[in-house]
Every structure is written in structure tokens, then in C-alpha cells.
Amino acid sequence: MTHSELPSADGVWEHLRIAPGALADDRAIDADAAIVVADGRIAWIGAGVALPGDFAGLPRFDGADALATPGLVDCHTHLVYGGQRANEFAMRLAGATYEEVAKAGGGIVSSVRATRDADEDTLYAQAARRLEQLLADGVCAIEIKSGYGLALEHERKQLRVARRLGETHGVTVRTTFLGAHALPPEYAGRSGDYIDLVCNEMLPALAAERLVDAVDVFCERIAFSLAETERVFQAAGALGLPVKLHAEQLSDMGGAALAARYGALSCDHIEHLSAEGIAAMREAGTVAVLLPGAYYTLRDTHLPPIEALRAAGVPMAVSTDHNPGTSPALSLLLMVNMACTLFRLTVPEALAGVTRHAARALGLQDTHGTLAVGRPADFVLWQLRESAELAYWFGQRPARTIVRQGRIASM
Numbered sequence: 001m002t003h004s005e006l007p008s009a010d011g012v013w014e015h016l017r018i019a020p021g022a023l024a025d026d027r028a029i030d031a032d033a034a035i036v037v038a039d040g041r042i043a044w045i046g047a048g049v050a051l052p053g054d055f056a057g058l059p060r061f062d063g064a065d066a067l068a069t070p071g072l073v074d075c076h077t078h079l080v081y082g083g084q085r086a087n088e089f090a091m092r093l094a095g096a097t098y099e100e101v102a103k104a105g106g107g108i109v110s111s112v113r114a115t116r117d118a119d120e121d122t123l124y125a126q127a128a129r130r131l132e133q134l135l136a137d138g139v140c141a142i143e144i145k146s147g148y149g150l151a152l153e154h155e156r157k158q159l160r161v162a163r164r165l166g167e168t169h170g171v172t173v174r175t176t177f178l179g180a181h182a183l184p185p186e187y188a189g190r191s192g193d194y195i196d197l198v199c200n201e202m203l204p205a206l207a208a209e210r211l212v213d214a215v216d217v218f219c220e221r222i223a224f225s226l227a228e229t230e231r232v233f234q235a236a237g238a239l240g241l242p243v244k245l246h247a248e249q250l251s252d253m254g255g256a257a258l259a260a261r262y263g264a265l266s267c268d269h270i271e272h273l274s275a276e277g278i279a280a281m282r283e284a285g286t287v288a289v290l291l292p293g294a295y296y297t298l299r300d301t302h303l304p305p306i307e308a309l310r311a312a313g314v315p316m317a318v319s320t321d322h323n324p325g326t327s328p329a330l331s332l333l334l335m336v337n338m339a340c341t342l343f344r345l346t347v348p349e350a351l352a353g354v355t356r357h358a359a360r361a362l363g364l365q366d367t368h369g370t371l372a373v374g375r376p377a378d379f380v381l382w383q384l385r386e387s388a389e390l391a392y393w394f395g396q397r398p399a400r401t402i403v404r405q406g407r408i409a410s411m
């Protein structure tokens, strides 16, 4: 069934509890709350006893004391790609590092081969199955990056699939152009020329086709330098597009401070983020996106500087980083659990990380990540006693009703 065929959620959703941190205005309603949906948007939200009379005639949905949260936001994914890389998982278990796998012709470039070989419909079908897993966890908005095409037609193919997924599945998709993800083999030894291609041809063409909502770079020893990253940021700025960065994942390149200077929406990974990087991010209002799935898969031991980020008041988001190399994860709730267990986030921090701060990392803070009147009806009603259970259970999916873009997507 396509999203447009799903039943409308218009009506009064009653007998709810609103989870702490769920409301944009920070009110807490811990019993008998109601959410009114009209024309696919939130028309009213508050204590059931205060429900205005004009809504009295609308259809009623009994929430059965469920805990309501905003739809979750997965703010960093590489969801569209060909093939898979379980062989590299095995290589790393046998002792190879991520960098060694990449140098041996595996890594990102092996997904590039498979993505170039796949046609658009095949990429769509494979990504749709993965997306449906994420949606089942209550995801209502998702970022999808390119970066496995590394040539205009193949980057275009990825981004077109991302847009199509948003339409067929009734989910908010933000596309990010990650042409500077890895050096394609045909440009070996000519990374300056490849960055020219990214800045002068690929990005302007794809932006003109309205396929690009933001621009990202993998700034790392095994990827692109600080100077190359800055060139891509300048090209994005010239087109009025916001930037974000894969920053300080394997080493401190100074990428976060650079990104902050360009007003980046987010810096992501940041295991090796420095004090200067944190200060620059705080100044710029840049979100720190934590990716425990990649940390876990790479058996990394260098923790991101959580305590310093917290002390500086830098908003922290949490995401799957779904990709075939370092994070084949398809559950955002599992990432919530791992952010708490591995990174020591508190439960409220981790939940804010997949809602309000994740929305901010995509520039969607005015429409997603918290519940408020006038916003699209994207919310999840969980059959749970307390919100800590969203972080606590793992390996099972709690019972829930999902309202996405004003339709009942799961009940």
C-alpha cells in the first residue's frame, strides 16, 4: 500500500500522555492529553479536559494511555547504494582496520562500483526495504546522502531515488550531496581535479535539478583535506546551500572548526573533536551528530568528547549513519540505546538526539522534532509506561501507533 492509500489520521487522539521534551513549548502533560489532527496537521494539543468544543464532532481515536513522542528524525544516512560489504566485516574481524580495508580497494569505493552498476529501479527497491525498517521504528524524517556514485549521472541516480522514496513512503526526506566522499578510481592521484568536478559541474547541475538540500564532505586522511573541504563549502555557499561535515572521525583534521566557520548545520562522528572545534561549533550553533553504530562496528575505543560538548551546551543528535561499510544498522531506537550505553548520554539527551536536535541538524527545527500546532502530524504513540523504555529495550520493537504526514502508517 502506498502512503496516500493509508487511512487519514484526522480526528481527536485522546487518552495520551505527552513524553517529557516532546512539546515545542516544553509543557509536560502526564495524563489524559489529546492531539487533534486536521488536514494532516496538528490543530490542537493539550489536556483532554480543555479540548475546544469545535473539535467535539471529529472522529475519536482512543490512545489507551499511550506515551506520545514526535516522529523520530534520522539525520545522517547513506541509505541508497548497491550491494553490501559483509566481506569487510569479516576482514576487520581478522584484524584489518577500516583504513587498511579502504587502501586494499574495499571500503567506499567497492560500494561505488556496485552503485554505478545498479539501475535506478534496483537502487530504489533495495533502499525502500531498508527505509521501511527505519520507518517501523517511528522515523518520520530522514536525511539521505549521495556519495556512492562519484560521477554526475550516478550521484544524480542516488539523489533521485532519495526523492522518490520520500514521495512513495510519505516521509520527509532531506537530500545531502556527498560527492566528496571518496576519490573515484579514475581520478587516482588527481584529487584536485576531482574537487574541481564536484564544485564546478556536479554540484551546480544537481542543485539546478533541485536534488540537493545540503552539502557534505568526508574530511579525513583517507578522504579529502581541509583545503579541499573548504573549496566544496565555498561552492555550496555560492549556491546558497547549507553545509555539514564528516569531521574528526579517525583523526583531528580541524574540520569541525572550518565547518563552523561556514555556519554548518552539523558536524558528524567527531570522535577526535578538539576543544577548539567544540568552541567553534558552540559559536556557530552547529549540532554535534553522534553515530554510535559506526563507533561500534569499527570497534572504536576513542569516545567523542561528550562531557565537553555537554558543558559547552552544543546540541547533540544521534543517528544510525546507515551505510554498508561502517554501520549497517536499521534501528534508530537501537542507536538511542547505544548512545546511552556506549557514549553515556542520559535518556533525555538521547531522546532529544533523535528528535529536536536531529531536526536542527537538518534545518527542520520549525516543522519537525517537537510537537506543536500547525506542524505536520508526525507522531508516535508508544505502549510504554515511561520514556526511558525507549532507550532500555533493545532487540525488540515496542508496540506503537505511527502517524506520519497525517496518515495512520501503523496501528
Ligand code: NIG
Pocket (backbone or CB within 6 Å): 078, 107, 108, 111, 218, 246, 249, 294, 321, 323, 324, 325, 326, 327
Ligand atoms: O559515515 N565516514 C565516511 N562515510 C561513512 C562510511 C561509508 C562507507 O564505509 O561506505 C560513514 O561512516
Ligand code: FE
Pocket (backbone or CB within 6 Å): 076, 078, 246, 321, 323
Ligand atoms: Fe556517514
